[in-house]
Amino acid sequence: MSANDFSLQSLIRPEGADPAFVFDGTPVSRAEFSARAEQAAAWLAAQGIGKGDVVAVWLVNRVEWIALLFAAARLGAIVAAVNTRYRSAEVAHLLKVSGAKLMVVEAAFRSIDFAAILADVDKAEVPALEKLAVVGADAIPAQWASVRFDAFDKPYPPAPSPQGNVDLPVLLYTTSGTTKGPKLVAHSQRTLASHAVSVARALKLDPQRHSLLAMLPFCGTFGMTSLLGFVAAGAPIHVLDAFEAAPALEILSEHRITHAFGSDEMFRRILALTDAPRPFPQLEVCGFAAFQPGWRELAVAAEARGMPLFGLYGSSEVQALFSIGRTSDTFADRIEGGGWPMSPDAKVRVRDTETGELAAHGISGEIEISAPSRFLGYFNNPQATRDAITADGFFRTGDIGRLRGDGAFVYETRAGDAMRLGGFLVAPGEIEDELKACDGVADAQVVAVDLNGQARCVAFVIPDKEPPQQEALTARLRERLAGYKVPARIYLVAAFPVTDSANGVKIQRARLRAMALERIAAE
Template identity: 55%
Template sequence: MKTHLWSLIDAHLAEHPDAVAFIEGERAITHAEFDLLCRRTVAWLDAQGIGKGDRVGVWLVNRVEWLALFFALARVGATLVSVNTRYRSEEVSYLIEKSGARLLVLQLGFRKIDFAGILDAMDPASLPALQAIAVVDASPATPARLLGRPVVPFDLHMREPVQGLDESDPTACAILFTTSGTTKGPKLVMHPQRTLVDHAWRCAHAYGMDADGAVMLAMLPFCGVFGLNGVLAAFAGGAPVVLVDTFDGPQAARLLADHRVTHTFGSDEMYRRILDTAPADRPFPAARLFGFGAFTSSFSEYAHEACARGIPLAGLYGSSEVLALFSCQPMTLPVQARIEGGGLPVARGDATVRIRDVQTGALLPAGQSGEIEIGAPSLFLGYDHDQDATAEAVRPDGFFRTGDLGHLRADGTFVYESRMGDAIRLGGFLVNPVEIEAVLKRFDGVADAQVVAVEIDGQTRVVAFLILTDGARLAETDVMAQMRAQVAPFKVPTRVWFVDAYPVTLSSNGVKTQRNKLRDLALARLAEPVAAAGA
């Protein structure tokens, strides 16, 4: 199997060049038109002096030009540096400086994002490698210089498309994704064309995106693996991809229905917003697989309700290091098992998931929780310019240490439970906070629950933050009494606080609850008097 990105284009040009590849608003883009767009983009890059070994930051919302830049950069041997449009001055500056990007491609105006203002807040001297800034949709009003660098228009209509074959190295780094790090900024995850293309073919076949009538809605940003892997899989399978520049629940619900979408992937919060605006019964009759990543802890009951309405939800697992859509729970499983994160690896027998005891280091059998380790064709090349972090993350036998807690099932699937950093050692046992949260959320009047660990009098204890349903009132003492009757003493929260919302972060892959900020809030409140009731 060919492992160049361009092989995805060539496969469709040979069979159905006039078939629709992407739908952007009212515009349908065929495979032949996308090939032409990518070839013009290669010519544009050549004119900017971008070639083998160079790095280019792409700071755009979802649009077909993002994908054209990715294919074109890979063809000339350069690396795309994916920049989240939610990033602001410090984050963008860190990423451009750390990656050594020579060129930054952006659009100056998009809704409420002030790209020019963000650039103005950056220190030009901190970006020695950056030589120019390219602007998509440039106009006569576009500044001649930004960040002290010349501005060049992304003027593809002026370029003659390059011809010839793709002779790039499919094993060289083609893209840098960001992932959380232990320092002030994220680590940069390197992936070559080889892992991305192989994974795209496997996902297309395993998830049915190569089947007749398949259509995908791309809800997630391309700057993250969750968004990019999904669109590449659909493109590999020949399923038309409906593009949305940024996610909006009502708009997504309309597009799912209007385009008879069969496949989409998103976060639990995205599905919540979609289903809140969708008709009650079987709103999306064409749906075949709606995969989701659970980034908040309150989606289980909602997922059950969605499945009862005919929504084919299935839990996913993935990461920047092993790629998104790495696994998916089989649709043949009972609903409760199907909506858990994890599943069956898309690489089937070419991938191995194992569980290691975090205390003894021993490999564990099915049913016992430990750290998830993965060996698979989709593994990353390493962290850019960070050999120590790479060596810490990858075991000597090549397995990636995910930092996630989970367990194997007897049927060959696996279950993701939580991040290892979220797991809490209580009473000598390693406890997943989701276990405690699930009990709390069964209480009358509780809409959502989050549990974090803090040190109290030299010992680790759990505290809880609850969001109540409208009109509900609960006392902290009542909640704790109910917990004492239902769980082991070491799982009973020492304190319970009532809040209106949780702190969240808007990552490239979805909305995630910030447990670290909840811990900080808990520490700040521990000196306060016990609240008598919630409101």
């Protein structure tokens, strides 16, 4: 393959099935999409965006999102993907770390008031941001200058000849470990395009026979990777602007969708809306991430109704759909997280967390991965990048699993303190720092618990001289953080349970989780 074969533009196959996309019932052919990407590139260039500049994209799933990514690739610019569930503190952090020069934002979407969120972002925190570009309106009330995103409505001078280097950053995902604020995971056109091709080949996608229901947000690797895999295959993609079970059910039924990817809760909600014994006879693969208790029972029930669930594995650093179960696996193996790597060049190994040695098959340890889909590094954070990569180039995932011995592996759990909330990996430090910034809070700790079948976080707060009002704390967090990060309970305590060790005093997070469950049960 030549270098150009790893560009994003190379994924748009002229021989694929039309349409390439269907957005809210409106088809967009491959030729039309290519034209829109060119229009978006011309528009970005007219806004002063060039090689190395960062554009933050804060949009729901719409054609503008994908067109901007392909346009940035042409110009050598970089897209920073902003989660539409983010609130002011998270948006400010991403803009600051990325150094975004321009942000393309929704005017409004359902209950999300983008203008109100932006009004709570201190302009001094994000000095690089010059202006906002609004999709769907002429302007948005904010302290920044704003223009309308009108790339598809009026002609702009053609963009310069392609400037993109396929090995430089083109897309930044957000991810959280155990530190304050999300890190930005940088991917190049090569890592994105080569993995998309691997996905299309591993799933044996046929553009004339297969189609995708894209119900995951493009701002995350799960939604973007599945989308690009089907783009690479030339297969049609039916897009939901944001997930809702009823329209997902309608598209699955009316358009005879063969593939869908999502969380266990998404598939649970879709099944709950129909009484038909086997409502989706055409479905071949439903790749799912298990975030909620009872996912094995869901897989059994879904299988009986013709919705075949396949366990998978991925992360922002190695991309989603890194691996997936196979139809040749036993049902029990097929639904487990992990599976078989999509790329034949990917390598998975497990390291014993106690001895530091590589673990034998069947022995649990930290999963390490080397693959063409691996990220370039954490954007503007070389130390975090060095910490995450071994001397021989494997990514330390921070996940615990084991090798099966047949070429597949099993994901078991997340190591460390990171929490899985609302389908997203969240660092406790993010929420704790917001609590500590509130009046009346001297210190705070946050843990995740199972609350009525859902993973929720619970906060423990050591009050300052004047104890805070818990309702006021919750209201403040709702203004600053995505809803899934807001604690379900906030408990005031005099001190945290701790353990003295050679390395200092450590907070007993396991004891905090137990305390949270005890208090909830007592209620």
